[in-house]
Amino acid sequence: MSIVMTTRPPEAPSNKVASFKPTLLQTEEHHLCPGCGEPVAIRLVLEVIEELGLAQKNVSIIGHGCYGSFIMTMDVDSTLCLHGRAPAVATGLKRMRPEVAVWTLQGDGDMTSEGLAEILHATARGENITCILLNNGVFGDTGGQMTASSVIGQRTKNTLEGRDAAYHGYPIVIGDMVAAMPGSAFVARGSVHNAASIAATRRLIRKGFQRQMEKKGLSLVEILTMCPTGWFVPASGGADYMMESLGKTYPLGEIKDIAATEQA
Amino acid sequence: MRQVTRGTLVIDADRCKGCELCIVACPPRVLTMSRTGNATGYLYPELAPGCTGCTACQQVCPDFVFEVYKYHEPIVSGSDAERMQ
Numbered sequence: 001m002s003i004v005m006t007t008r009p010p011e012a013p014s015n016k017v018a019s020f021k022p023t024l025l026q027t028e029e030h031h032l033c034p035g036c037g038e039p040v041a042i043r044l045v046l047e048v049i050e051e052l053g054l055a056q057k058n059v060s061i062i063g064h065g066c067y068g069s070f071i072m073t074m075d076v077d078s079t080l081c082l083h084g085r086a087p088a089v090a091t092g093l094k095r096m097r098p099e100v101a102v103w104t105l106q107g108d109g110d111m112t113s114e115g116l117a118e119i120l121h122a123t124a125r126g127e128n129i130t131c132i133l134l135n136n137g138v139f140g141d142t143g144g145q146m147t148a149s150s151v152i153g154q155r156t157k158n159t160l161e162g163r164d165a166a167y168h169g170y171p172i173v174i175g176d177m178v179a180a181m182p183g184s185a186f187v188a189r190g191s192v193h194n195a196a197s198i199a200a201t202r203r204l205i206r207k208g209f210q211r212q213m214e215k216k217g218l219s220l221v222e223i224l225t226m227c228p229t230g231w232f233v234p235a236s237g238g239a240d241y242m243m244e245s246l247g248k249t250y251p252l253g254e255i256k257d258i259a260a261t262e263q264a
Numbered sequence: 265m266r267q268v269t270r271g272t273l274v275i276d277a278d279r280c281k282g283c284e285l286c287i288v289a290c291p292p293r294v295l296t297m298s299r300t301g302n303a304t305g306y307l308y309p310e311l312a313p314g315c316t317g318c319t320a321c322q323q324v325c326p327d328f329v330f331e332v333y334k335y336h337e338p339i340v341s342g343s344d345a346e347r348m349q
């Protein structure tokens with residue numbers, strides 16, 4: 001099979017339909033593992049911020065995890081805060097600067113294991129913030145340990161025989177908990193395992209930011225991301241493994257949209 | 265075999281980490297992994313004729329190595345094109 005030259009743009013008349021990176025990312029370089037889903041999720045968020053014209057008026061509140069390395073390369077104002085405390089920091093920022101789009105970026109270890117109280121209290125207060133949860137079921141940053149949202153049977157660094165409900169308990173499904181509280185405006189779960197779900201997730205993130213700017217309440221967009229290193233699977237098998245394990249406990253789609261309820 | 269190429273890519277092969285997510289994401293299946301490694305030793309995707317410019321590879325790539333171009337006029341190759349000439 002012949003190979004097409006791909007080292008420089010084509011000479012025949014053509015349009016560029018997709019760039020390497022979103023405009024709000026300063027460089028393509030990052031040190032995350034092969035097959036990681038987090039850079040894809042972060043690209044979606046940055047693209048939505050640009051689409052909505054919020055590039056000059058948004059602040060990201062970053063939790064602790066691998067995604068924290070993007071604080072150096074994202075061209076948005078950022079605050080790195082204590083483990084799990086992103087919604088609390090975002091509350092303060094949003095109350096002082098209500099016109100600014102405030103969004104938090106947290107992993108499942110950060111949100112459900114270390115900072116469960118913060119996200120639930122922020123929801124209970126009905127804060128107008130957008131929380132992005134990158135859910136991969138492991139503490140990827142520290143080497144792939146079990147989190148509160150690891151699914152039953154999931155093999156992690158400290159549950160090598162698989163998570164056992166009798167010993168380790170059941171996973172916390174944070175999306176459903178937040179959706180059940182009256183302070184939340186929009187709760188949805190997307191994933192980045194293929195191109196179609198990436199497009200769907202972009203729409204969910206967009207709605208999440210729109211509900212914040214409409215002052216409807218807290219919006220939570222949970223994104224299932226691959227962590228092949230933390231799951232001990234080959235990088236190419238991460239997407240399939242994710243939908244076979246996490247995908248069954250965390251079904252994709254909108255869980256709650258206050259705008260749809262108000263219209264009905 | 266008649267082949268229509270509607271788009272093409274620029275692949276920054278040296279930044280690729282060889283996760284192969286683009287290989288399965290490509291609808292026309294025109295991406296294959298290279299036989300030799302890039303500057304850091306990872307295998308990287310190579311493009312065969314038949315790209316549709318759908319941007320699926322660019323969307324799934326965690327390492328931002330793809331840039332997608334769509335031709336104004338599709339490039340037709342293969343037996344049909346040869347017959348026409």
